[in-house]
Amino acid sequence: MATDGTNLISLLEALLAPHRPGDELFPGVRWLSSSSEAGLRLALDVRGSVLHVELAPVDAVQRFAARSAHFAVSYRTGSGSAGRPLSDAEGMALCRALVPLLQRHEAEVLRTLRERAAAARSETEGQARIRHIEGGPLLSPAQWRTQRYYTLSHYVGCLIGCRFCYAQGPVGLVRHLEGSPEVRWGSYVDARRDAPARLAEEFATLPPGPVKFSPIVSDPYQAIERKLELTRACLQVFADHGAGFPPLLLTRSKLIARDVDLLAAIPDAYAGVSLTTVDDAVRQHFEPRAATVPERLQTLATLRAAGVHAFAIVQPQWPGPLDALADAIAANATSANLGVLESIEDAGPLLDAPGMVQARDRSWQAERKAALRQALLDRGVEVWDGELPPALCTSPGA
Ligand code: SF4
Numbered sequence: 387m388a389t390d391g392t393n394l395i396s397l398l399e400a401l402l403a404p405h406r407p408g409d410e411l412f413p414g415v416r417w418l419s420s421s422s423e424a425g426l427r428l429a430l431d432v433r434g435s436v437l438h439v440e441l442a443p444v445d446a447v448q449r450f451a452a453r454s455a456h457f458a459v460s461y462r463t464g465s466g467s468a469g470r471p472l473s474d475a476e477g478m479a480l481c482r483a484l485v486p487l488l489q490r491h492e493a494e495v496l497r498t499l500r501e502r503a504a505a506a507r508s509e510t511e512g513q514a515r516i517r518h519i520e521g522g523p524l525l526s527p528a529q530w531r532t533q534r535y536y537t538l539s540h541y542v543g544c545l546i547g548c549r550f551c552y553a554q555g556p557v558g559l560v561r562h563l564e565g566s567p568e569v570r571w572g573s574y575v576d577a578r579r580d581a582p583a584r585l586a587e588e589f590a591t592l593p594p595g596p597v598k599f600s601p602i603v604s605d606p607y608q609a610i611e612r613k614l615e616l617t618r619a620c621l622q623v624f625a626d627h628g629a630g631f632p633p634l635l636l637t638r639s640k641l642i643a644r645d646v647d648l649l650a651a652i653p654d655a656y657a658g659v660s661l662t663t664v665d666d667a668v669r670q671h672f673e674p675r676a677a678t679v680p681e682r683l684q685t686l687a688t689l690r691a692a693g694v695h696a697f698a699i700v701q702p703q704w705p706g707p708l709d710a711l712a713d714a715i716a717a718n719a720t721s722a723n724l725g726v727l728e729s730i731e732d733a734g735p736l737l738d739a740p741g742m743v744q745a746r747d748r749s750w751q752a753e754r755k756a757a758l759r760q761a762l763l764d765r766g767v768e769v770w771d772g773e774l775p776p777a778l779c780t781s782p783g784a
Pocket residue numbers: 544545546547548551552553602603604605638676
């Protein structure tokens with residue numbers, strides 16, 4: 387069973403094997419894509435309409451449309467769905483129809499997950515638990531609308547530990563499935579020690595395409611990278627064997643500047659630094675274990691000066707002077723990608739603090755994003771949407 391506990395997408399695909407994204411699961415129902423950004427989700431094309439199906443451990447949710455022995459299956463239609471709206475009866479029927487497919491492999495997939503978790507070597511670094519994982523596929527195909535790419539999750543879990551981080555839900559879900567003890571987000575990380583060797587093997591066999599490092603499940607430059615150098619070793623493989631696989635990295639750490647030599651040597655490497663505000667007191671409030679605002683701006687400037695495509699990502703939107711933020715991005719980055727607060731997670735008390743409460747409001751997030759977008763466009767900054775910069779959307783295989 388080709389499941390890999392560190393890779394949420396491969397878990398979904400192992401559950402539904404031998405089906406793959408693109409396959410017709412039932413007459414008129416095609417599996418479009420998998421995602422792990424807000425839990426384990428499948429997108430299904432139902433005769434031109436899109437239905438999102440969500441899987442969760444059966445003992446972790448109260449309401450669902452159908453269930454197998456281990457998974458609760460629910461569905462979402464509504465915003466973002468294309469085609470005619472699907473009825474509740476159709477959603478329920480599709481969830482029930484998925485149950486026999488899940489039942490074929492769920493026991494085996496979960497047994498493999500748990501065996502791998504039990505066999506993993508663990509160590510502690512100060513307060514942090516590091517688990518060393520090996521085996522299973524590394525690059526996982528992903529799709530956002532028409533943008534196709536691979537994800538590379540050599541770290542899962544993040545020691546920077548932002549309390550609003552929406553990775554903690556899906557990562558915690560997999561830990562729950564594998565029977566791992568519940569521990570605080572920000573106190574653990576799984577590291578794929580075999581990632582560089584595996585990457586070289588997979589480059590030799592997979593069709594080319596852009597590769598996103600650790601999307602949502604981790605930060606490739608959290609503190610443990612200083613010791614393990616897994617991100618650096620993977621970048622070396624990109625430099626040596628990765629023609630046609632442009633990498634895209636995103637971080638809240640200044641450690642990425644250590645690898646500027648390698649990034650500059652890889653054609654079409656994109657390196658992003660998260661810049662959610664220029665007010666460092668606000669940054670300290672929400673992201674206390676991440677790099678300071680001056681450090682992030684210096685990091686962007688270093689990357690850009692070396693000829694790397696250096697982009698800023700502003701997600702979520704935090705309070706702070708908007709024009710100063712747009713000026714800072716225009717001065718230090720070549721493009722920007724903007725997003726909003728996806729979920730509050732553990733950050734409720736932070737958002738209740740004086741001066742911060744506006745950031746809790748969805749419409750404030752949307753309006754701030756729109757205003758920042760305009761401010762950046764006014765300054766000549768390219769602003770892109772989705773998962774990939776436009777130049778990577780035309781890469782081979784994308
Ligand atoms: S740095 Fe990124 S991945 Fe890590 S906790 Fe913060 S938001 Fe999550």
